[in-house]
Amino acid sequence: MNDVTDAGAMFRQRLDGVAADIERVLERLLDDTPLAEERARPKRLMDAMRYVSLAGGKRLRPFLVVETAALFRAPRERALMAGAALEFVHCYSLAHDDLPAMDNDDLRRGRPTAHRQFDEATAILAGDGLLTLAFDVLAREETHPNPAVRIALVAALARGAGLGGMVGGQMLDLAAEGRFGGGKVTKLGGAEVKLLQTMKTGALLRFGCLAGAILGEATPDRREALDRYGTLLGEAFQIADDLLDVEGDAATVGKATGKDAAAGKGTFVTALGLDGAKARLKDLVVEAESALAPFGRDADVLKMAARFVAERKA
């Protein structure tokens, strides 16, 4: 029992440590992007990009980059660069997903969403700017001295964030809500829910784990192990999210709950049932832990991360 508590405290400390470091790196990257001249930095756009990406949060995605990179003793500052790029992509996607034409959310992490705080045009452009900045960051020598490593990161992030990943998943999600079929909601089965979520949420979490392997120039089997861990973690994350939508309350979660049920489309909970979803979540944690076997005790913190993702309350 003490062991578990210690591990939990250790995990929390490492998670908070990355969150503090990444905040510093994001701040700097938003501030020092080379421009033709100082006037070429439209203040309102910068303010919105900062609002969207410096909003705090757990910073789980950069944490995954930092901790998987640490398995290979890759320098932390490099992992923070790749983690910052990933976080910029995550934050852009939130700003766009919240738009009136998309999910039409007013609240995000307990604050007004970007288009409520600024306006729609600014929210769209801030998202576009953050997505572009992510690739700018990955292309910098500071991220890794070897251009082959940097280009591998670019390729993997583009694949995870694009039409076969996050953007495609968001589109499937809107389609399931009946957005394009005259309001006819599609009740998704288990396989469809899994595909949709693998793309919409899973792909970026998976990239977070792959990024560490890329930065660490991992052997194929170790890269494969982290790829598998990332995939399992992504599914666990989404099931936990669906459970929170049913069982969580808005104040703790920081956004409206019950929305998925109201939308009528399928979630892991509707596809598997409440108990089925909870059982699957338990299995996923065990599988994610065993995927990390090749790394031994070095991967303890990542094992804790799987538990944390499954048991989180927000």
Add this chain to the structure above:
Amino acid sequence: MNDVTDAGAMFRQRLDGVAADIERVLERLLDDTPLAEERARPKRLMDAMRYVSLAGGKRLRPFLVVETAALFRAPRERALMAGAALEFVHCYSLAHDDLPAMDNDDLRRGRPTAHRQFDEATAILAGDGLLTLAFDVLAREETHPNPAVRIALVAALARGAGLGGMVGGQMLDLAAEGRFGGGKVTKLGGAEVKLLQTMKTGALLRFGCLAGAILGEATPDRREALDRYGTLLGEAFQIADDLLDVEGDAATVGKATGKDAAAGKGTFVTALGLDGAKARLKDLVVEAESALAPFGRDADVLKMAARFVAERKA
């Protein structure tokens, strides 16, 4: 006189040749992006990405990549890959700029804009998908076998497309329209118009010329010459655009004209006067041609491109 006509015909042929080739490459790239599984290709999103990017047009930006790369005898297929990435970015920016929250345009190249043809959410996601795909394409070995060259392309495109480039320029443009100041239009002076347009339109055209130098692994002075050519061409392009907005008619131009004047913000025409803008345009063509001096007769087609940009009617 005959020389000029021959050069004009030669230029047209080369321009049309790139347009035909790039259409084929864009088609293929939209079709063969590797996905986890076939269902992971949301049809409506693909349709919208195709609608936005296979809409034809002059394909001036890929043309610049192909013809600047040809100065270094870089393989055409590689230049077409980089040109396709650039065209995807250009097309994404049109889809987002046309949105109701942005310029609110119904017509683009004589067809309904993406959000009119599909819907706003689909137009937003199609843009996001195309921007992401651009970096995916640049990261592929097919674009260049040397990862250092590919990452240099990624860095340059991200810089040109981001907050210090196109996205920032769009923001300055909306601000000048009084969008964020309670409708108070800012009448821009010459320097402000130039900065805004250098970012909004010039940065991508400049990238098109730089991309050839990067693909050709040019010496610094030759890269510098193309950078200068691209910068001058970008300014010429925008002055011609402002002249078209005043003197062109909607049917030929393929979009509404007179909008800039109606918006009341400054353009090159309001800042320099009609005659001043025309004189500046002439000077720019001469300067752009002389920037190409280091390449001798090899650059004849690029010299014609500068004339074409200045004299275009659409």
